[in-house]
Amino acid sequence: MEYDVAVVGAGHAGIEASLAAARLGAKTIVFSINLDSIGNCPCSPSIGGTAKGTLVREIDALGGEMAKTADVCFLHSKILNASKGPAAQSIRAQVDKNQYKIIMKHKLETQKNLHIHQCEITGMFKFNNFWILNTNLGTKYKCKAVVLATGTFLNGKIHIGDISNNSGPDGVFAAQYLTDDIQKLKINTKRFKTGTSARILKSSINFDKLEIQPGDPVVTPFSYMTENPGENKLVCHIAWTNDKTKEIILKNIETSPMYSHKIHATGPRYCPSIEDKMVRFSDKKRHQIFVEPCGIESDEIYLYGMSSSMPEEIQLKFLRTIIGFENCVITRPGYAIEYDIIDPTCIFPTLEIKNMPGLFSAGQLNGSSGYEEAAAQGLVAGINAAMHIFNKKKLILSRANSYIGTLIDDITTKGVNDPYRMLTARSEYRLFLRVDNADERLTPIGKEIGLVTDEYFEKFEKRIFLKEKEKNRIKKVFIKPSFEVNKILEDSKILPISEAVNLETFLRRPEVKYDLIQKIDKNSPDLPNSITNRVEIEIKYEGYIKRQMQQIKKLTRLEKILIPEDINYMNIINLRLEAREKLSKINPINLSQAQHVPGITPADIATLIIWIEKLKRQEV
C-alpha cells in the first residue's frame, strides 16, 4: 500500500504529526499498536505547566490540535506563577483522560487525507526514494516520508520492584523489532528511563483530611479559538508525605530497581521518583502530592509527585502512611519504564534524521519528556514530512520565536543526557517567549505553512489590531489628580498622583494593574482579558523586553548565515582542531546553531563567518 506520509505511533507527537501532514494535503496513515490508546496520558492526566503551557499555546498558534482538545475536556485549570511575572506565567489544566483519548481518536478518524491503522511496525528500510514499512501481520507500506513517534514503546520494559516485563505503558504491547532496523541505518540509539505513580481509588481517600486546591475562578483557555471555556468541573487536593513515609521508603530502598542497579538507563533529573526525592533531598521534611482525578467517569486518582517503581506492597505501605490515604486502595501500581531513544544530535532542526531524506522523528523517541514537548515536535515533524513530499522549504523554528524552536535547537545541538523537559530557564529570551503572545510570534508562520485557517487568522489580526489601538490610546489619555481619581487610588491602596499623567506612564508603576485604568478612565473600551493583559505586560515591561529584542536581533543575524551543506570543516585551516571536530559531528545548518554547539567559542564563529563570506565571493 502506498502513502505519502506514514506516522509510527499515535501518542501526542503522532497525533500532531499525522493531522498536520494530512491537513497540508499529504495522503497520510498513522499506526498504533492499540487504537484505543491514541492520545493516552499514561502519566499525569494534565496538560500544560510552567513553560509547557506555553508550548501548548505555540502548538495552537501554528495550527496544532492539543490546545483545542484540552479546552474541551479540562476538569480543573489554573494560571501558574500569576505573581511571578509575565515570563513565568503559564496554564496548567487537569483533563478528563478518557475524554481526551476519545476526542483525539475521533479527530484522526474524521480527518480528510488521514487513515488510522492498528498494527505494530516491525521493520523499516529504504528503497529508492521510498521508505518501506513492514507490519507484524506481514503487510508492506511504501511511503515517501515517515515520522517515527514511538514514545516509550521501542523495547519498552516495565519495572516494578524486581518484577520486569516487556511492555509499553498501560498494558499496551511494546514494539520489539523496530530498533534493530533503526540501528541498521547507523542511527545512534540510547536507553532512557522514566516512571509514573500509582493510581488509587477515589472512594478510598479521606478528602476531609486533605487541602483543597481550587482552579481559577475564571478559566484561561489554551487555544486562542476557545472563547468560552466554561467553568472548572471539580477541585483538586494536596496531600503531604511524612516521616513514616520516608522511613518505609528508605528502609526498602534496595527493592527499587533503580537502586538495586537493575536499571542502567538514565532517568529524568527534573521529575524524580519519590524514592529519588527521599534520597537526594533527605533534609526535606515532607513532599507535596497533587491528588488529581483522572476523569468524570473514572474513580481513579493520579498522585502527582509520587512516581515509584518499588514493589507493589511497598507502594501500598508507604501510601497508607499519608494523612488521608490511610485506607487507600491501589488500582494500578507505579512503575519505571525503560525504552530506546535516538541520539537527537543525529537529527536536523527540521527533525529530519541526518543523511536519511524523508525520515523524521519526534517526541520521547528524541529524548524529550512530557506530552507537550512531544506534541510540539510532532507538529514540526508532520509539517516537514509534508514539505518533503511537496518539495517545499522545511520549517525551522528559532530560539528567538518559540519554546518549540528552543527545545528542538537544544536537543539537536547539545544532545540529551536525561529526558529533556521544557523550562523557562532554557530560553535566553523568555520575556519575549510568553504564553500571551504565542500568536504574534507564530501565527503568521502557521498561516504561511497553511495550517492556520482563515477564520483563525482573521481573529488573530483583529486581536492584534485592538491591542495596538489600545496601546496607542492610553498614551494620549491623561488623568488628573482630582479627588475622585485619588479616592479610587486610595481605595486600591495605591499612592495618589500629584500631577496629570498619561495612562501609559501610570500603567508603568509597578503596583498599577490595567483594571485600575478601567476604573479611573470611564472611556476605556470593553476588551477581553487576553488583550488588556497583553497591553499591561507590553507597557509595564517594555524596557526589559526591548533588551531581549536587541539580543534576538543578534541571533537572527547569525541564523541568516547558512552553512553550506557540503562544508568540510577539516579544510578550514584557520579553525581550531577541536572546533572542526565538534562542528563536523553536529553539522549545524546555520551560524546560530553552530554557536550553540558545546565547546564552540565566539572566535570560532568569527572564523566561520569569514570562511563562508570567502566561499560566497568565490562563487560569484
Next chain:
Amino acid sequence: MSTIAAISTPYGIGGISVVRVSGENAIKITQKIFRAHDGTLLENMNGYTCKLGNIIFENNTLDEVIVTVFKAPRSYTGEDITQISCHGSMFITKSILRALLSSGAVMAGPGEFTKRAFLNKKISLDKAESVMGLISSNYEKARKINYSAYCGFLGQKINKIKNKFFDILSDLNAEIDYSDEDVPELDNNQLILRLENINSELNNLIKSYSIGCVIKNGLKVAILGAPNVGKSTLMNFLSKKEKSIVTDIAGTTRDAIEESIILNNIPIVLIDTAGIRETNDKIEQIGTQKSKEIAEISDLILFMLDASREITDEEIKIINSFDKNKILIIINKSDINSNYNLEKLKKLNIKNFVLISAKNGTGIDNLSKKIEEFIDFGAFQNENLIIMSERQYNVLLRAQKNLENAIDKIKSVPRDIFADILKESAEILCEFSGENLETKIVDSVFEKFCVGK
C-alpha cells in the same frame, strides 16, 4: 590555524636566543631546516624533550641549536610548538626566523602565542593579562601580584562570585519552573542579604584597583615647598642622580622634573616642582601656578619646610589650601637644626610630619615608612586579590552597577524580570575571564602584547 613563528627573546646580543614556532605544522616546518646530530626526526620525539642539531638552510649551516618539542594539547598555546635555542647573536636569530618563514611559517603578531593559548582554552583572559603584567614586572611587589593572578587566584575569586550569582539564579529559576512542585518561595530579605554579600566582595576588588594602579604606574608624589628649602636635594638623593639643578639661588627649578624610583618596594613617580612664593617674576609666577596644578593631580604631596627657620604665614596658607589627607610635611635640614619647634605645626592640626636631612640622608627610612602607610597596603591583606587591569576594573564596575540596580528593583519587579537583571550581572562577570567575549574585545587585549609571547 596557520603556523606562526617569532623571536621570543629580546632583540640584542645574549648567551642564547629562542625562536618559537606554534601551529599544526610547527614540527614539519622546523624539520625542514633542522638536522639532529643523532638523525632523530622531530615528529618521532615526545613532548617536553629536546635534541641537539644543526640549522641548515639553502645548503648553509647557520648554527648548532637545541630544539625543544611540545605536542598539542600539552603546550603553552595548546598547539604543537617547537622552540629553537640558538646562539644569541641577532644575525643568527634573524636568519633562523627567516628560514622558518620561507619554509611555511608566518610571522606571529603581537601577543599571538598567548592569544592562541586563550583561544584554545589553555588560559583565561585575566590570566593572559597577568602574563603581560609578569613580563613587565620590574620589582618584587608587582611580580608577586602578577604571579598570583597568573596562578589564577584572582580568576578563582571571580569564579566564586560568579557561582554565587549562578546559585541565586538557579534558585530563582527553580522557583519559577517548579511552581507545580513544592519548591519553597524565596524570601526577598534573604535574597538581598546574599546579593549584598556579593556586592561587598565586588567592592573589595574594585577598591583594590587604586593600589593596583600604584603598583602598575607608581604613586604620583609631588615635592612642594617654598624656594630653596631643599626639594631638589631630596629628589636627587632619592633618585641618586644629579637631575634637578641644585644651587643655593632661590627659584632655580622652574619646570617640574619627573623621576621614577622604587623606594622600599614602592614604585613612585617623584615630581620635583618649582618653589612656591609670591613673586613679580613672570616666569616664576608661571612656575608657582604649575606647581600647584601638579600638586592637585598628585596622589601625595610632600610639603617641605626648612628646619633652619620658622614656618611662614605663606607656607601655612599653602598647606591649608590642599586636601589634608594627601599631604605629608617634611621638615628638611635636620643637619642644621635638629630641635625644630613643632608647636606651630601642632596648632595647624598637622600630625603627619617627618624630620629629614636630604643632604646626608637621615630620616629617609621614616619617610618611606610614612609613604607606605599612606598607600595603606594593610587594608588589602590579601595581595592575591588586587586588580591591576583597567579592563578588569571596568568589568567589575559594570557588574556592580547592575547588581545594585537589581537590589534596588527586587521588590518592585516580578521574579522573572528580576532574574533577567541579575543574569546580566553574571554575564558581565563572565567577561572577566573572557568566556563570552566578542572577538573584538579579545583582540584589543592581545594587541598590547609584545611579539613572541
